[in-house]
Amino acid sequence: MRLFRQLTPRVKLVRHYASFPEIKPCLEYTSITHPDTPAPQATLDLIRSHSQYQLNTYIRPPILFTRGSKCNLYDSVSREYLDFSAGIAVTALGHSDPGVTAVIVDQASKLSHLSNVYWNEWAGALAKSIVDLTTLHGGLGLKSIETTSSTNQDAEPKVGAQVFFSNTGTEANEGALKFARKYGKQIGGETKTGIVCFSNAFHGRTMGAISCTPNPKYQKPFEPLIPGVRVGEYNDMDEERMKVLIDDSVCGVIVEPIQGEGGVGTGKVEWLEMLGKRCRQVGAVLIYDEIQCGLFRTGEMWAHSSYPEDAQPDIITMAKPLANGFPIGAILVRSNIAESITTGSHGTTFGGQPLATRIGHYVLSRLSDPSFITSINTTAQHLDDHLSRLPRLFPHLVSEIRGRGLIRGIAFKDEKMPGEVVRMARERGVLFLTAGKDTVRLVPALIVSEEECDRAIGVLESCLALLSEKQ
Ligand SMILES: Cc1ncc(COP(=O)(O)O)c(C=O)c1O
Structure with a gap:
């Protein structure tokens, strides 16, 4: 028992899921790689100063994003985050698209x-x-x-x-x-x-x-x-x-x-x-x-x-x-x-x-562009294949998968879960959103690749595995 407690979360989970039959969650991302705190001192100073002048209508983590490229955002100390929020379903062509620029x-x-x-x-x-x-x-x-409909050719x-x-x-x-x-x-x-x-x-x-x-x-x-x-x-x-x-x-x-x-x-x-x-x-x-x-x-x-x-x-x-x-x-x-x-x-x-x-x-x-539409649909199908595993992998946590294409929601049984999942995923380098009371929302850029979907869902599965172990 003592030995079990000393094991890392990942090893514990690998052992736990070893007894599972045909499907297992991804456990590659159980460790925190992008901690919210401690934030760099310069970021904290900027936040302290700016919050005196801006109306504080938002709750934000102490992260300062300074640039973006495609589906990635980079913070003030160059940490890379995979952005599955796209500025809330906005940057469809990704960040800093050269054509748009x-x-x-x-x-x-x-x-x-x-x-x-x-x-x-x-x-x-x-x-x-x-x-x-x-x-x-x-x-x-x-x-x-x-x-x-006009028969008058000049009209x-x-x-x-x-x-x-x-x-x-x-x-x-x-x-x-x-x-x-x-x-x-x-x-x-x-x-x-x-x-x-x-x-x-x-x-x-x-x-x-x-x-x-x-x-x-x-x-x-x-x-x-x-x-x-x-x-x-x-x-x-x-x-x-x-x-x-x-x-x-x-x-x-x-x-x-x-x-x-x-x-x-x-x-x-x-x-x-x-x-x-x-x-x-x-x-x-x-x-x-x-x-x-x-x-x-x-x-x-x-x-x-x-x-x-x-x-x-x-x-x-x-x-x-x-x-x-x-x-x-x-x-x-x-x-x-x-x-x-x-x-x-x-x-x-x-x-x-x-x-x-x-x-x-x-x-x-x-x-x-027809080829762009085809690629959205191919990627969405790939994402769907991953998402559809979640209610089977975590039946006690996930109630249903919602939405279509690249606007997807993972509905949870416990309303405390979405905020916690979004935070945990962010601390593992992936940005999701919540929606409503019970949902984690995925609205990535429409240029998102299958590999990026694999990573995002991998992080999600690792977070849910950690959470289900806590329950
Ligand atoms: C469906 C829908 N309608 C309206 C709005 C409001 O748009 P805006 O924030 O650009 O005013 C939003 C924003 O999230 C939305 O999702």
Whole structure:
């Protein structure tokens, strides 16, 4: 017994799993290689100084990242971390991508910012890419909309959707909610203003978006919220309840097809179809917030790209990876709704500026390259093979694996587990995120390799093996 206690955690675990039948967890990464503490004195001094001047709205470990390359981040003492968080599903092409850098340098040396009082070369080009690619890949029901129906050869071809550019995700949602209200009033009069959102949603931190984010932690301190918002149960298939929830007074329904912050819950296709049908019955605008799950993260352009027609939305909001970390958001609106958004209906100082939209145009061209999409799907399948082992290896810890493609969640039975797993993995050089109350979230750059997936899951398995031994 005394001898057993003196063994290293790894040796103990190897002995323990030796008796396991066919599958064993990876035990290569049980030792701490990247301790959070003690942090270098210079880092501690910087943190102490900076926290006097910054609002302390975040809890952060004492690590200072100073550079990144591809899927790696490097701290102030050059420790390398494998980043499976990608700035929260943002840096799809990885850190410091040379192509993105070249575009930034070129455009910044020509024209960075121009107000929306004038036309620029790139906003329209990016809007066209978003509409054309959505038509090609599916989404917003555009595949089923006639895009060139005119018989008059000289007339401009009819386009099925238009884009408004913002700077962030929350602003894109804010704009979408405004558009739903304006359209609603136009078709249903002054009282058609209700908005519906769902449990575990996260739509952002501005007043409209936070009102559709039914989490007391985010909402309570900022009440009163905007009026007229109702909350339904995500994936609730009860038709009667849906009828009551979405009645004639509702102008807009906002939902994430795959939830990000809320715990990587996936909307059932049949439920989204029901939702779409009900929205069309009462003339409510269906808004899909694909800010986290969209733009090829699932291996398709949109999480809903291949969903049936009834499950197609009227508006899509996007942001995070669109310019690989340069701030940008966008609202893609079907033409029938877009017609009600007239001059002066909405505006922004920065949204649609040439620098952000040129980067977005370039990033989208890379993300939509067919060979890139194939590689995302191959890697995602490889990751899936690993992830599917976890509930079998650790049945007492892991309850289920959620998500699709490269937006994945590992749900735990004990809500204390996700934070602990993220910390342990970080101290072994891999960065994950938590999501919701019970989930560890994996949203790596879309360039992530199979070998990097092997290492990330290896670290995860070693951490879970250590944790299960403690239990
Ligand atoms: C689904 C979803 N919607 C909206 C937002 C808000 O985006 P932003 O932080 O850019 O305002 C986020 C951010 O995490 C998100 O995941």
